Amino acid sequence: MRLSIPLTLSLGVIVVAAAVACGGKPATPPAPAVDSTAIRDSIARAEAAARAREDSIRRAQAEAERIAAERRRADSLAALASETARVAGMLGEMIHFDFDKSNIRTGDAAMLDTKVAILQANPMLRITITGHADERGSDEYNLALGNRRALAAKEYMVNRGVTADRIMTASLGEEQPVDPGHTEDAWAKNRRAEFAVTAGGDQLKAPAGM
Amino acid sequence: MTARRLAWLLPLVWGGRVAWAQDTVPPPREGVRVGITYRPGVRPGLLVLGAPPEPVLDSVRAILARDLDFSDQFEVITLPSDDSLVVGIQRARGATPDFVNYRLYGALGADFAVRVRRTGAGPLQVTVYDVRGAAVRRDLTVALPAPTDPGFRLQVHRLSDDVVQAATGARGIAATRLAFLQGNRVYRIDSDAAGLQPLSPPSGRTFSPVWAPDGRRVAYTEFRPDGGGGIYVQDVASGGRRMVPPTSRGLNYAPAFAPNGRTLLFTRSGEDGTDIFSYDIASDCCLQRLTVGRFADNLSPTMSPDGGRIAFVSTRAGLPQIYVMASDGTGQELFAPFDYGVTGSSNAPEWSADGASIAFHRDVGGSLQIFVMDVAGRTVRQLTSAGRNEDPTWAPDGRHLAFVSSRTGSRQLWVIDLETGRIRQLTRGAETRLPAWSPRID
Numbered sequence: 337m338r339l340s341i342p343l344t345l346s347l348g349v350i351v352v353a354a355a356v357a358c359g360g361k362p363a364t365p366p367a368p369a370v371d372s373t374a375i376r377d378s379i380a381r382a383e384a385a386a387r388a389r390e391d392s393i394r395r396a397q398a399e400a401e402r403i404a405a406e407r408r409r410a411d412s413l414a415a416l417a418s419e420t421a422r423v424a425g426m427l428g429e430m431i432h433f434d435f436d437k438s439n440i441r442t443g444d445a446a447m448l449d450t451k452v453a454i455l456q457a458n459p460m461l462r463i464t465i466t467g468h469a470d471e472r473g474s475d476e477y478n479l480a481l482g483n484r485r486a487l488a489a490k491e492y493m494v495n496r497g498v499t500a501d502r503i504m505t506a507s508l509g510e511e512q513p514v515d516p517g518h519t520e521d522a523w524a525k526n527r528r529a530e531f532a533v534t535a536g537g538d539q540l541k542a543p544a545g546m
Numbered sequence: 547m548t549a550r551r552l553a554w555l556l557p558l559v560w561g562g563r564v565a566w567a568q569d570t571v572p573p574p575r576e577g578v579r580v581g582i583t584y585r586p587g588v589r590p591g592l593l594v595l596g597a598p599p600e601p602v603l604d605s606v607r608a609i610l611a612r613d614l615d616f617s618d619q620f621e622v623i624t625l626p627s628d629d630s631l632v633v634g635i636q637r638a639r640g641a642t643p644d645f646v647n648y649r650l651y652g653a654l655g656a657d658f659a660v661r662v663r664r665t666g667a668g669p670l671q672v673t674v675y676d677v678r679g680a681a682v683r684r685d686l687t688v689a690l691p692a693p694t695d696p697g698f699r700l701q702v703h704r705l706s707d708d709v710v711q712a713a714t715g716a717r718g719i720a721a722t723r724l725a726f727l728q729g730n731r732v733y734r735i736d737s738d739a740a741g742l743q744p745l746s747p748p749s750g751r752t753f754s755p756v757w758a759p760d761g762r763r764v765a766y767t768e769f770r771p772d773g774g775g776g777i778y779v780q781d782v783a784s785g786g787r788r789m790v791p792p793t794s795r796g797l798n799y800a801p802a803f804a805p806n807g808r809t810l811l812f813t814r815s816g817e818d819g820t821d822i823f824s825y826d827i828a829s830d831c832c833l834q835r836l837t838v839g840r841f842a843d844n845l846s847p848t849m850s851p852d853g854g855r856i857a858f859v860s861t862r863a864g865l866p867q868i869y870v871m872a873s874d875g876t877g878q879e880l881f882a883p884f885d886y887g888v889t890g891s892s893n894a895p896e897w898s899a900d901g902a903s904i905a906f907h908r909d910v911g912g913s914l915q916i917f918v919m920d921v922a923g924r925t926v927r928q929l930t931s932a933g934r935n936e937d938p939t940w941a942p943d944g945r946h947l948a949f950v951s952s953r954t955g956s957r958q959l960w961v962i963d964l965e966t967g968r969i970r971q972l973t974r975g976a977e978t979r980l981p982a983w984s985p986r987i988d
């Protein structure tokens with residue numbers, strides 16, 4: 337808006353210059369060479385100034401647009417990131433198991449269904465499921481038990497349509513407790529399967545309706 | 547105990563002649579030892595003879611006496627301080643340095659006596675006396691490294707094993723080590739709890755160490771960041787190691803060497819479940835799957851010393867129990883009997899070096915306890931009941947087991963002697979688990 341006054345002025349200069357340039361042919365004898373050069377120079381300067389002003393206007397407008405676009409992109413990136421974080425959070429939610437068991441609890445099946453939907457909404461996504469055990473069983477046996485838990489979670493998801501090669505499995509037995517305590521509460525937390533993104537997790541889309 | 551025994555013996559023997567006080571202490575009958583822990587027919591007494599103080603020989607005698615005690619084969623009798631009693635008696639009688647007072651040693655309860663001597667910086671001269679037979683049982687000459695040499699203690703342990711052999715006919719287990727897990731790292735310790743040092747590299751989460759039959763190599767699992775794990779065979783002296791099989795899939799663990807040292811058995815957990823494999827580490831080839839557990843896990847193999855059979859854990863009947871198969875995987879059958887629905891989980895079998903027994907642990911009322919099965923009769927007996935006790939591993943003598951016990955509140959290694967039932971704590975400090983007892987280290 338501040339540009340409007342110079343704009344008006346420059347337009348005025350152009351009009352004057354044009355009137356001079358297009359003045360009636362027969363009315364005036366050829367102007368002395370010195371005068372006509374001065375006029376042409378003045379016109380050229382005026383035109384250059386006008387162009388410079390127009391350029392600066394365009395640049396300013398472009399800059400404003402760029403900033404706006406950047407803001408829009410940042411906003412949408414932030415939205416994407418927050419969606420990715422939200423989806424990753426749902427994907428990473430652990431499921432838990434009964435003592436020395438590897439069957440999926442009914443309460444945890446819905447969590448696995450969510451993960452299935454996430455995998456289907458994000459075709460490039462690959463995950464690793466790691467099974468864990470509490471400290472009560474035998475150390476070596478617990479690796480086999482953790483493996484069975486990871487396989488049980490994978491089987492559930494494959495049976496609901498996830499391609500098997502998108503899910504890796506691993507076991508850490510009782511080697512990596514989330515709660516180092518020796519109570520039933522701690523053991524219950526440690527009997528779990530964890531879900532980690534191994535590829536394609538940079539941008540995650542939420543499944544429809546989530 | 548010994549000091550108390552000597553306290554009342556002192557006035558009796560200090561006359562040049564053993565004179566038993568008739569009224570207060572009955573005279574010992576032939577073949578009967580007098581002592582607070584005396585149990586008829588259990589353990590022969592063994593006297594470690596003293597000598598005037600000399601730092602190196604004192605260390606040797608101290609290590610020797612402890613080794614002989616830990617052998618659980620003798621009632622070890624050590625004399626106080628510099629053994630002034632015996633020396634004094636000998637001097638009083640004007641005896642030569644070689645004088646052997648069999649009568650006195652017998653009166654002290656000894657069936658055997660051991661004398662350790664050295665001339666200058668020469669080799670150790672060790673004599674084992676048969677006190678009852680009043681004769682030299684064995685003369686041993688042992689080159690001894692300087693006490694600062696890392697091989698010093700091991701050499702004394704070998705000497706202890708020679709003394710045990712001279713007295714009993716079978717070698718002792720002092721010159722052995724145990725590997726185990728402390729934190730995430732494999733460590734080793736000498737059989738007498740000295741010389742704790744790490745085996746595996748400082749970084750890396752490791753699991754389930756075992757010794758090769760040569761005692762020079764160990765194998766253990768190192769978890770990979772991607773979730774799997776490879777088995778490394780490591781040279782103990784150099785620390786050099788390699789992964790076997792070289793391109794491992796899945797999680798490989800619970801390795802066990804075949805007695806020939808060429809074949810490595812191990813457990814693999816992966817997409818196909820958990821099963822037992824064998825691999826020829828000498829030729830780096832021939833990965834073979836020995837179990838196919840479609841709906842069951844098979845794990846924790848241990849091979850019989852004749853190489854013919856493999857005991858292992860299987861969940862084919864529900865809870866894990868101990869099974870056995872031929873070394874090629876055929877003829878799989880239940881090994882350690884159990885009552886279905888009653889007996890708890892059984893895990894971690896290890897075959898003894900004499901082939902006669904399998905040690906394992908079993909869940910008894912929610913707590914793990916050590917069991918031993920007699921292979922010939924397939925009868926099991928429970929060895930422990932205090933606290934949680936697990937992962938037994940055999941000493942090469944087939945009568946000692948090390949295991950993990952939480953009886954003091956934290957997981958530590960303990961050693962039990964199956965013949966006497968004596969239990970001693972081996973490790974203290976940081977939590978310690980998954981022990982593996984080495985063969986004799988020559």
